[in-house]
Amino acid sequence: MRKTYGVALIGCGHMGEAHLSQIYYKENVRLEYVCDLDEAKALSFQKRYGAGRFCTDSRDCISSPRVDIVIIATYPSTHLELVRQCILHQKHVICEKPIAPDLEEGRRFVRLVREHPECKVLVGHILRHNATYQKVADMIRSGAIGRPIVFRMVQNHHTMDWEKYLAILKEASPLLDCGVHYVDVAQWFTGARVQRVSASGSRTEEDVPKDSFNYGFMTLELDDGSVGYYEAGWSNTFSSDNLKEFVGPGGSIRIIYRKDRQTHQEEGDLIEYYKYPEKEYEMINLQSDRKPTGAQFDHLIRMIEEGCEANPTIEEVFESFEVCCNAQKQVLDKLMLRE
Ligand SMILES: NC(=O)c1ccc[n+]([C@@H]2O[C@H](COP(=O)([O-])OP(=O)(O)OC[C@H]3O[C@@H](n4cnc5c(N)ncnc54)[C@H](O)[C@@H]3O)[C@@H](O)[C@H]2O)c1
Numbered sequence: 269m270r271k272t273y274g275v276a277l278i279g280c281g282h283m284g285e286a287h288l289s290q291i292y293y294k295e296n297v298r299l300e301y302v303c304d305l306d307e308a309k310a311l312s313f314q315k316r317y318g319a320g321r322f323c324t325d326s327r328d329c330i331s332s333p334r335v336d337i338v339i340i341a342t343y344p345s346t347h348l349e350l351v352r353q354c355i356l357h358q359k360h361v362i363c364e365k366p367i368a369p370d371l372e373e374g375r376r377f378v379r380l381v382r383e384h385p386e387c388k389v390l391v392g393h394i395l396r397h398n399a400t401y402q403k404v405a406d407m408i409r410s411g412a413i414g415r416p417i418v419f420r421m422v423q424n425h426h427t428m429d430w431e432k433y434l435a436i437l438k439e440a441s442p443l444l445d446c447g448v449h450y451v452d453v454a455q456w457f458t459g460a461r462v463q464r465v466s467a468s469g470s471r472t473e474e475d476v477p478k479d480s481f482n483y484g485f486m487t488l489e490l491d492d493g494s495v496g497y498y499e500a501g502w503s504n505t506f507s508s509d510n511l512k513e514f515v516g517p518g519g520s521i522r523i524i525y526r527k528d529r530q531t532h533q534e535e536g537d538l539i540e541y542y543k544y545p546e547k548e549y550e551m552i553n554l555q556s557d558r559k560p561t562g563a564q565f566d567h568l569i570r571m572i573e574e575g576c577e578a579n580p581t582i583e584e585v586f587e588s589f590e591v592c593c594n595a596q597k598q599v600l601d602k603l604m605l606r607e
Contacts, residue, residue: 273569276301276329278350279341280313282432283364283392287339290562292317296569301329326350330357337361337568344369344439348377351389355380360388362568366448367391367585369439371593378586388571390564390578391585395449396456397563400537400554404514404521408457412541413516417458419488419496421450422511426503430473433502438477442500443467443484443599444592450498451488451588452580457514460492462591469599472503481603486595519544526556 275297277284281304292299302319303326304310310322323329330338330353338354340347340363347363354361368374381389395401408417423446427433436445455461469484476482483501490496512523524538537556542549557563570576578585 270296271573272296272298273336274298274300274332274334275337275339276303276332276335277313277319277339277341278303278326278329279364280304280306280309281341284313284339284341286559287341287362287561287565288313288317290560291565292319294562294565297565298334300334301332303329327353330354330359335359340364343436344445345373348373348380351377352380355384355387355389358387360568360572362390362392362564364392365585366440366444366589366592368589369444371590374586374589374593378582381582388568388578389582390568390571391580391582392561392564393449393452393580393585393588394559394561394564395453396579397560397567398558399560400523400539400556401453403552403554404523404539405457407521407539407541408514408516409459412519413514413521413544414518415458415516416490416493417496418515419450419454419457419494419498420511420513420515421453421496422499422509423450424499424501424506424509426506426508430504433482434475437480437482437502441469441481441484441596441599442502443469443486443498444589444596446500447486447498447592447595448585448588451591452584454488454490454494454496455584455587456580458490458492458494460490460494461587462488463491464489465591465595465598467595467598468602471603472501472505479600481599484595484599486592488591517544525558 291297299319301321302310302313303323307324314322337360340350344366367377467486469481471481485499487497514521520542522540526537535553537554539552
């Protein structure tokens with residue numbers, strides 16, 4: 269018979285919901301605990317997902333013998349300490365990115381994970397488990413558009429919930445918070461490493477904390493000659509924008525998310541593939557699931573049961589984290605000089 273796992277969720281917010289909505293009904297999951305500092309949120313998650321218990325102190329669920337796996341969906345400044353507690357109580361972990369609010373704490377996170385291979389820790393780089401990104405990775409790695417690659421990546425959010433974004437901005441700028449996904453994508457798609465990063469940014473809203481910023485872009489140079497940029501902004505004024513285009517000497521690939529399709533949105537994401545020598549377009553339709561937390565959870569189970577590697581590995585997690593910390597620092601240094 270298949271083993272079942274007792275699961276606890278810490279952080280009943282946006283990502284907590286994304287996790288539970290895909291795992292609470294799995295045959296191998298017993299949802300034992302939901303936890304949030306805000307009791308009303310924890311209670312509402314308990315009711316919605318039929319969790320055994322709710323708590324407001326994470327130590328209650330981490331120390332419970334009924335719990336095998338802890339999902340951490342709180343802010344970056346809490347990740348290291350929560351993972352430390354989980355490891356102390358021999359729990360396996362899915363932890364949201366970014367691993368920490370700064371480079372030093374990120375180093376400690378990685379050291380801790382490396383020192384405890386008996387506890388499986390998977391950092392939530394959700395695009396690694398997304399079928400559209402997996403398909404594009406396969407295409408680029410098998411030479412569909414040749415090398416080197418130009419990456420054009422933009423993700424701007426016109427926010428209707430500024431207070432929520434402000435809470436995250438206190439811990440990480442968009443270049444760190446979202447950038448870790450896309451620096452990882454650039455390295456994953458090419459197998460190359462970022463050797464230079466250069467960044468600029470701005471505060472376009474008065475209430476953005478002085479040690480953060482809400483708009484930034486970074487340019488990346490990889491060691492295989494690929495180059496690219498990533499632009500990210502959260503504000504009340506930017507329009508929302510989502511560009512993911514990869515260009516090479518042999519053609520280009522653009523991801524069009526289901527929600528951005530002109531027609532047939534029910535069908536999924538589109539990969540627009542332009543083959544240059546043939547001057548032909550191929551449109552590849554893929555079932556889309558932007559946050560495949562269920563597939564990510566299944567990967568953790570394979571790490572536990574089959575001993576497979578984390579995806580991405582903790583080294584790969586740290587590489588993209590380090591690049592983004594560097595970019596964030598460059599922007600903050602420039603902003604300080606300007607003021
Ligand atoms: N992978 C992705 O695509 C993706 C997308 C968005 C956010 N995230 C990441 O997920 C994390 C959470 O972001 P969010 O958007 O869900 O935030 P959120 O504000 O919606 O939810 C966070 C919740 O955690 C709770 N919390 C904070 N500290 C806690 C603690 N010590 N114990 C218990 N509960 C605690 C808060 O009360 C809040 O309800 C961040 O690290 C963020 O970067 C990832």
